[in-house]
Amino acid sequence: MSNKLVVKNLYKIFGKKPHRGVKLIEQGKSKEEILRENRLTVAVNNANFSVKKGEVFVIMGLSGSGKSTLVRCLNRLLEPTDGEVLLDGKDISKLSPAELREIRRKSMSMVFQNFALLPSRTVLANVEYGLEVQNIPKEERESKALKALKQVGLSGYEHNLPSQLSGGMQQRVGLARALANDPDILLMDEAFSALDPLIRADMQDELLELQEEMQKTIIFITHDLDEALKIGDRILLMKDGKSVQVGTAEEILSNPANDYVRRFVQGVNRSEILTAADVMAKPFTTVGGTQGPRVALKEMREHGLNSILVTEKRRLIGVVHIDDVYKAIEEGKKELNGIIKKDEVKTVYPETSIQDLIEVTASDSLPTAVVNDENKLLGVIVKGSVLEALIPERGEANDS
Template identity: 50%
Template sequence: MSELISVRNLYKIFGKSPEKAVELVKAGQSKDELMNQANHSLGLKDINLTIDRGEIFVIMGLSGSGKSTLIRHFNRLIDPTEGEIIVDGVDVMKLSKKELEQFRRHKMSMVFQRFGLLPHRTVLDNVSYGLKVQGIKKDERLQKARQWLETVGLKGYEQQFPSQLSGGQQQRVGLARALCTDAEILLMDEAFSALDPLIRSEMQDQLIELQEKLKKTIVFITHDLDEALRLGDRIAILKDGELVQLGKPEEILLNPATEYVEAFVKDVNRARALTVETVMQPPVCRISASTIGGALEQMKKLPERYGYYVTDEGYQGVVLQDTLEEAAQTNASDTLGEDMMEELDAVSPDAILESVIPDTLETDYPLPVVDAEGELQGELSRSNLIEVLGETSRQAA
């Protein structure tokens, strides 16, 4: 992935003399000290991060952490006290008023927590509104709006008004409106937090499904770690305006950088949050020889008395040393066939750990991890699971 958004040395101070107050922050004053001693509020402190093209980048933290302040810097709804915001090679701070207007219309779309729909306009008009602002002709914008309404599951609701829709339906309209402008970047500020849990889960599913097709760059704000882990390719965690950890979901879960992050992740159900790929080990016992004798020679050099048999067509099954030794006494030069392999179903690297726990416990061997092309990627053993999932129990204790 290539870098699309870059934030460098970003500070935001709210108050009458932010330029003076920022020097106090650089000198070491905390958020509370800045408020008590200088009557200024620290919004962001020395934020440095990059967001890649086509990823879902989640910014999370508790109320007052600075997450909404940060996202509003990307389209300059808020200007920084100090620092740079570079979007697709363009310094956003150097845009003129007219250039900024075009930037907001074409480069970024925003989905709000409270939907932000125009109550006096129909669903169709709400979705097409951004295109109207862009100057797109009526027939074209309405046709495109209808397509996006169908995409988000609201075909047939075109002439309804927002007040006639449920909360989940209203948020789908908001999502369709943001997507309709064909902006490359989607900013979503607590977009699902006002929804009931079941509807929220459905919207998360829809966003994941849409992203697989659209490959937008999505900056998603949330205070919910489960939501962040489910949606994010990477997660940035803020506390009191500071970036305390940035990494992939599994890095945040398995290696919290601070006590604050550790407190965030301690109650997460790792079996539901982690995939096989995050905990699997490289496949040590790989057998590739085509004959019984050749396979046995390879087996004797391995640390275990079994191996995953792999051909040009990918993973084929598990073969045991005992089986090879018995067969080699009479037909060592024969081809290694399917009848000599143990049946052991493979698991996908994308599978959630919870879904493979039963298979892991029922087999005598680590499960082979095989990708969609049939290639052996790794192995998942009981000890892998115990090590990762057992950590949760120790933290809870």
């Protein structure tokens, strides 16, 4: 998957002569020293990361970590002090005002925490606003706005005012307005933070459903770890303006970069976050249904197995057991087809949570097979790997 956005050595420092702050950082001065001695506030400190096309990239951290400042540097709502922001290889920091306006109108759309809706305009007029600014003809912009409202589940509310909608519905209007421009990148700054917990969870689910359809590149800002783990393909964790760790939820949970990250994630319920894809392993070996029992016996002896999975063109057929293989050899059978147990192997999908896997694997001595929609075998899960995934890191346990 190619990179859509690349950030290199990005700094944002507030105050007079901010470039002096970059030099002080390079000399080893701390954020506190720079503020105390030079009255310069270091908001983003040498950020480096890339965002792949079509992924949900979450930037998270506590209040004051620099995450919202960072996302505003990406579309130059705030001018970076130093560094590069490359969109499809083009440095945004070097664009003229006219070129930058074009980027904001067509390539990057932003969804804000406080909805930022115009109270006197209807829902439809709010969603049309970005297109109207671009002088898109009325018929075309209305068509695009209606399509976006349908995507977010607000068909029928076109003529309502924002004040007549709930908080969750207002945020959907903000999302529809961003989608109407059909941008390459969606920037979502704490987009769900102002919502009640239940509505927030619903919006997270709806965003994931929309993403399956849209496959947009989304950069999502949050201070909520659970939200980051739920929606992020990858996560950038920030502290004091610095990038502390970038990785998938599994990488951050299993291999925290330092004690700060370890403390940050120690309260996470791993059974709700990790999935079958995170703990599955490649099967030691498989055999085909048209292969003979002697081939199966050889593979079973070589790998110390009492049972072996049977596949046909990578699709899972079932399992054969060693006693049945011996019997088939004695009877002179040439194929395994007559002894395959088709209903004994339990199957799950890659996205099945560890929480659900516990019940599936608890009472079964056979490995659980991980398959896709076409029943192709992707991997296997043994009971021990599920239990191991739930055990916190040693350092994490010591911190608690």
